[in-house]
Amino acid sequence: MRRRTPTAGLALALFAAVTAALGGTPASAAPVAAAPALALAAPDISVTNVQAHLTQLNTIATSNGGTRRAGSAGYTASVSYVKSKLQAAGYTVTEQTCTNCTYPASNLIAEWPQGPADQVVMFGAHLDSVAAGPGINDNGSGSATLLENALVLAQQNPTMTQRVRFAWWNGEEQGLQGSKFYVNSLSATQKGYIKAYYNFDMVASPNGGYFINRVTSTTAAPLKAYWDSFGIQPEENTEGQGRSDDYSFANAGIPTSGYAAGASYTKTSAQASKWGGTAGAAYDSCYHKACDTTSNINATILNRAADGVAYAIWQLAVGGTPTNDFSVSVSPTSGSVVRGGAATTATVSTATTSGSAQTVSLSATGAPSGVTVSFSPSSVTSGGSATMTVSASSTAATGTYTITVTGTGSTTRSATYTLTVTGTGGCTGGQLIGNSSFESGTTPWTATSGVITNAQGQAARTGSYKAWLDGYGTSHTDTLSQSVTLPAGCASYTLAFWLHIDTAETTSTTAYDKLTLQVGTTTLATYSNLNAAAGYTQRSFNLAAYAGQTVTLKWTGVEDASLQTSFVIDDVTLQVS
Secondary structure, eight states, X not given: OOOOOTTHHHHHHHHHHHHHHTTSOOSSSOOOOSOOTTOOOOOOOOHHHHHHHHHHHHHHHHTTTTOOBTTSHHHHHHHHHHHHHHHHHTOEEEEEEOTTSSSOOEEEEEEOSOSOTTSEEEEEEEOOBOTTSOOIIIIIIHHHHHHHHHHHHHHHOOOBXXXXXXXXESOGGGTSHHHHHHHHHSOHHHHHHEEEEEEEOSOOOTTOOOEETTTTSTTTHHHHHHHHTTTOOOEEOOTTTTSSTHHHHHTTTOOXXXXXXXSSSBOOHHHHHHHOSOTTSBXXXXXXXXXXXXXXXXHHHHHHHHXXXXXXXXXXXXXXOOOOEEEEEEESSEEEEEETSOOEEEEEEEEEEESSOOEEEEEEEOOOTTEEEEEESSEXXXXXXXXXXXXXXXXXXXXXXXXXXXXXXXXXXXXXXXXEEEEESXXXXXXXXXXXXXXXXXXXXXEOTTSEEOOTTSOOSSSSOEEEEEOSSSSEEEEXXXXXXXXXXXXXXXXXXXXXXXXXXXXXXXXXXXXXXXXXXXXXXXXXXXXXXXXXXXXXXEOGGGTTOEEEEEEEEEEOSSSOEEEXXXXXXXXXX
């Protein structure tokens, strides 16, 4: 996705006007209809295969100066890779040179030669990266998602009710140039053949969300329906309005939609609550940077995007007698239980994904000896949910297990739940952090020299001492840690600490200096100069997942080369009860 420019306000205004105009039905391009009554069930798209394409794109960039920028050798090699796959699969493939692009190079258009030629549903993604890096999320993720969907469509070769056309665009990062060139090359009649255009730009952001372009529109309905089946609660892609290739089609009166996972905007607390991830951090901290590599991919969001594309293709363009089908999901996807202690529960949800609703019987496998899994009710009508209850006897083996929850109807569908069985029951409650206010020297803390201090400049919250990480205004790293043993069998495990962040940074968008909180190797939270505020704020976390374990709590402050940021911690507690 291209960066906003000083004309972004105008772009947004134009986009709003186009969206309003599409409230009616343009004569040249009617909004795409709802799912056909006789749509076949969509296939599952292998996220492993999608990631294999991303690996190839990353390798191409590495071999060509670290970039796949439009017009570069890396971009040309990317076009060749995608083109070879599509030609081998039987697509009609065309390279269209964008002659007025900043970097003249090819748009790649691939059409599956089945279905009526005057009824086209189009799916597109820009293939180019910025010069700074390989662009694996932006936009290898969208490109690879469409490539694997195209290959699966060819492999299955179903009866088509509409024609499906795929596109990989040149020059998006220079201002949507490739897609504009393509749309402008079409006659009015050819534009009228395109009943909808779907765009996929950055669909695997590591701290991503679930965003849909024009989420309430008829065009978006199949994309939203698929994500709704998981209870995802997608939102409008406000960050991407006017900034990706769907805008070129919207300006031509063609209905548009698409998926995105977010770029440089920050995730809100409400979004983190429903989707997971870190509130206050960018959806993609490597946006338009060299670190946008295969390590910069959220495989869960990528998988749901890839499967959502398949669902849309099959709903909109594939005909035949529908197969009754359903999906199964578990929320939360993991939990812990103390042997001999209280049971834990999760919600098993089902959804009708094709055909009619049906009765689904629920069962579970993979539980160790002494662990009981039950469902209430034991069967549901697809679209309904049940409560899964997991309990462990006093003789159950401790450890972590993968439980497979299976729904059985006209077919079988499953989901997994990770269960941790911890030690014997009984709870020895209390506050577990030693020297929690830093007033008794450094023991039992392990810290960088000078971190635990009564120095002037940053006040303690209580008493005289605190833990003061960074604040030097030069490249610097400070750490603070303590190992604690959490007893098994308690109902509550709450880590809390008071944090004050003071900074001389002036930016309101870039996290130059960061504080990371980890439990073992798991990151609980990341704070930065963007969270600076007067006074102390209490932060708290539920550590029930670590019951019965000895863990190390570690705060790491990393400061860049200029303009200080101080992370000041006081009154750390870990209360179990």
